[in-house]
Amino acid sequence: MPWTNSPHALIFMIVKKKEFLISLGENIKCYRKETGLSQESFAYKVGLDRSYYGSIERGERNISIITLLKISTALEVNINSLIPTK
DSSP: GGGGGSSSHHHHHHHHHHHHHHHHHHHHHHHHHHHTTTTTHHHHHTTHHHHHHHHHOOOOOOOOHHHHHHHHHHHHHHTHHHHOOO
């Protein structure tokens, strides 16, 4: 498609990526709150720095699949439950 090389396509991809990361962070936060753990306690359980973990919940980090797997394992949920569907 010719428009895929346009500046508009790049902006669209950046916006969609940000929306995805924010939704992912919100999903993770929701499940963490169900555990009753604070961000600090949960970050320790997962083996992440508290401020880094907080930035994940705020959608500020593009985390690796390994980090996502660690989080889903600690939450005892399927990794697919964390990934936004829209």
